[in-house]
Amino acid sequence: MDYPELAARTRRFSLGAPRAVTVTADGAHVLFLRSSGPEDPADKLWVFDVAGGQERLVADPAQLLSGADDLPAAERALRERLRLSAAGIGSYTLTPNGAGVLFTLGGRLFRADVRTGEVAEVPSAGSVVDPRPDPTGQRIGYVSAGALHVIDPDGNDHVLAAEDGVTWGLAEFIAAEEFHRFRGYWWSRDGRSVLAARVDESRVPRWHLHDPANPDQAPTTVAYPHAGGPNAEVTLHLLDLDGGWVDVHWDRETYPYLVSVSWSEAGGPLITVLRRLQQHGLVLSVNPRTGETQVHAELADPRWVEPVPGTPAYLPDGRVLVGGELAHDGYDARCLFADGSLLTPPTLYVRRVSGRFDGDLIVEATDGEPSEQHIYRVRVAAAGTGVEARRITTAAGWHIAYAAKDTLVIGELSLEHAGTRYRVFRGDEPVGELTSLAASPPYAPRPVLQRVTDRRLPTGVLYPRNHVTGRKLPVLVDIYGGPGHQEVLSVRSRWVERQWWADAGFAVVVIDNRGTPGVSPSFDKAIHRRFADVVLTDQVDALAALAEKHTDLDLSRVAIRGWSFGGYLSALAVLRRPDVYHCAVAGAPVTDWALYDTAYTERYLGLPDDGSDVYAHNSLVEIAGEPPAGPDDARPIMLIHGMVDDNVVAAHTLRLSAALLTSGRPHSMIPLTGATHMAAGGLSERLLRLELDFIRRSLPSA
Incomplete structure (x- = not known):
């Protein structure tokens, strides 16, 4: 079986691999999802018992669900935002003691006991999306048809908030797609109230997605907030289970984006x-009795603010953990702060706070x-006692972590092995x-x-496995190049498909231009208001520099390919620099x-109507509409697009x-x-x- 078919059948070798790893709050168990094998797309729920070092099956969709797994529309939308194409159990949530797990199948709600392995369906009043237990483990919240429900300890299903034309308890498109806030309600610590987002999309333009291959089906209508247009109106409310209601107050006209929300045991x-x-943001604490807010930190940057995932959060001593940038005294770093005091060394580029481990x-x-990305254990020191961050991982590669109490799970990706290897530690012992x-x-x-x-x-060059030095090769530039995403990683999975291209007779070149993280x-921010200029300049300059180091690169034959922002950059390259790139x-x-x-x-890029020509300057449609200067400037482009894409x-x-x-201009x-x-698929x-x-x-031709 050749690579394209093998990759299609195995979803690029991801089927059968553990994902969605979670450590229970008591550190006794590690939960994860995994299908039965390399061609099985249906994920099951598994548990690893830390004390015994053994894993066992908790829930198998095939045994719980008869017939098709028809997802509610809100669940399909959430999976699209998560870029999740697996079938079976898509996600799950834990009760605070870690003994109970909630998940959905086909809109039906199930609860599993991690200790006994017992799984039972929980009756609900409608199709269930995003079920979450309260911190006491007695109640379950969920969303159905835009209404927020609560199931009480006796199994009674109550509608906590519902309104025609409005959704309660769900993240709107912008929150999920751009800020990675995928949820819309949060339980209080005593389980007696819920902090819920109310989303009104009545002002947002309606766009209609229609697949012409199915003319008998009606278009799907979505609320799409395009640049310069109105956004959804998002408000927060504290809802008591006995019917009380408190609005959360902040200057929503000035600060319309609700980027993150947390409600932990350590504070409100x-x-x-x-x-x-x-370019400016606020970290606010909320008084759950009055809904009034207090400023704990300000985030500011003349280009844009980039919050650190996993923050803000309360530390055990009551200080507020905030991620931000250190851009003075010669520093240029992403750091963590506790009430303004530096917690991480300014040499680190902090990407995520992934948990707590023995108090750190x-x-x-x-x-x-x-x-490369590594795992650090950061001491939560009191103000004035210094900064201490100890690196835990040693092998070259990309590492991710999950932690709670005294249990730590480290996932390692590397050029030395396939997939992600998840190792479980209790304390310092594997x-x-x-x-x-x-x-x-x-x-x-x-x-x-x-x-x-x-x-x-950062760049990478990949040759055919049978390459003989001195033989000139056409070049394939395989790129993304957009903000928030890197391609040049010390991770084998990033290069497997590219090796197929190389073995087809190319030198494959990958370049992370300015604007990419790490x-x-x-x-990161050099691209502000000048996408096209910075990214393309970096791509062209890096390619020329690589050709000086790798003399087998034939720059008279250069192709470029990419998807999403990479698709934009590929088309931009042949339109603006046909002297460098010959097809896209x-x-x-x-x-x-x-x-x-x-x-x-x-x-x-700012607002479209700010009086500048930034949007026109960065538009492919504008450039493509100009006739080519000569026959050598009309480079061929292959365009590919999903007909029901609700993102692009x-x-x-x-x-x-x-x-x-x-x-x-020639194109197909x-x-x-x-x-x-x-x-997908x-x-x-x-x-x-x-x-x-x-x-x-x-x-x-050569």
Whole structure:
């Protein structure tokens, strides 16, 4: 079986691998999801008993659900925002003692006992989305058809909040897609009240997604907040189970974005709110009796604010943990602060706070090498006692962590092995590993990773396995290049598909330009209001620098391919620099930034009507509409787009195609019927041969 088919059947070797790892609050168990094997897409719920070092099955969807697993619309939308294509159990939540687990199948609610393995369906009044137990373990909250429900200890189902045309307890599109806040309600510590988000999308424009391959089906209508347009109105309310209601007060006109909410055992609710252009934000504590808020920290940056996941949060001594940037005294770092005091060394680029371990913080961070991420144990010291962050992981690669009480799980990804290896520790002692049933890729790529130019841009070069030095190779630049995402990682899975391209006869080049994370805040934010210029300049300069070091790269034959922002960058490259790039594959590209969502686009480009030409300057449609200067400037483009993509709607590619046609530029288009932005289910892998054929036909002969 060749790579594209094998990758499609195994979902790029992810099926059968553990995911959604959680450590119970008492540290006694590690919960995770995993399917039965390398071609099984249905995830089951498993538990690893820390004391015994053994894992066992808790819940099998095949035994619990007869018939089709029809998901509620809100659940489908949530999975799309999470980029989750697996079937079976998509997610779960734990009771505070870790003994109970809640999950849904086909909109039905189930509760499992981790200790006994007993699973029972919990009757509900409607299709269930996002079930969550209260901290006492007696009640269950959930959302159904936009209404917030509570099931009491006697099994009675009450509607806590419902309103026509409004949703309660769900994250709106912007919160989930751009701020990664995937939930919309939070229980109080005593289980007697709920902090709930009310979302009114009545002002948001309605867009209609229709798959022309199914003309008998009505279009799907979505509320899509495009750049410069109105957002959903999001408010917070404290709802008592006995009917009481308190509004949470903050200046919503000035700070309309509700970015994060937490309500922990250590203190009351904490929220983070941002201005529309995200250059200023506030961390606020909420008085649960009155709804009044108090400022604990301000976040400010002339470009944009980038909160650290896992913050804000209360520390055990009552201080508020906040993530932010240190940009003075020569420092250029992402750090953690407790009530303004520095907790992490300014050499670290903090990426996430992932848990607590024996009283300390467990932090994922990078120190100097952006292709790697390591785990640090950060001492939660009182003010004035210094900073202490001890690195736990030693092997080169990318590490993730989950922690509670005295149990720590570390997931290791590396160039040295396939997949993610999850090791479980109690204290400093290893107690076992989570078993992976995933297939291994057919080869072990060995990319050459190095940093080039005066900007020290991270790059990787991959050759065919049978390459003979001195033989010139056409170049395939395989990129993303957008904010919030890196491609040049010391992780085997990032290079397996690229090895297939290399073995097809290419030198594969990957470049992380400025705007991608992991180097420094100033590196991240160099793209502010100038997407097209910075990213393309870095790509061109890095490619030239690599050709000086790798003399087998033939720069007279360069192809470029990418998806989403990478699709935008690929098309931009051949339109703006046809002297460098000779053909492009652009999958699901954002071609007109005025058609993309508010929070993402305005964060980087500002408002469309601010009087500048920023949007036009960065628009592919504008560039494509200009006739090529000469025949050598009309480089061929293959466009690919899912017809029911609700993130980057198909209008982007259709408008670009129309502009290319008008200006006489060669291009082809593959519409993916029924496909969303993920192009899941093996679809993207089965496109590979079509892309390869296009690139081979489009590149000049040697």
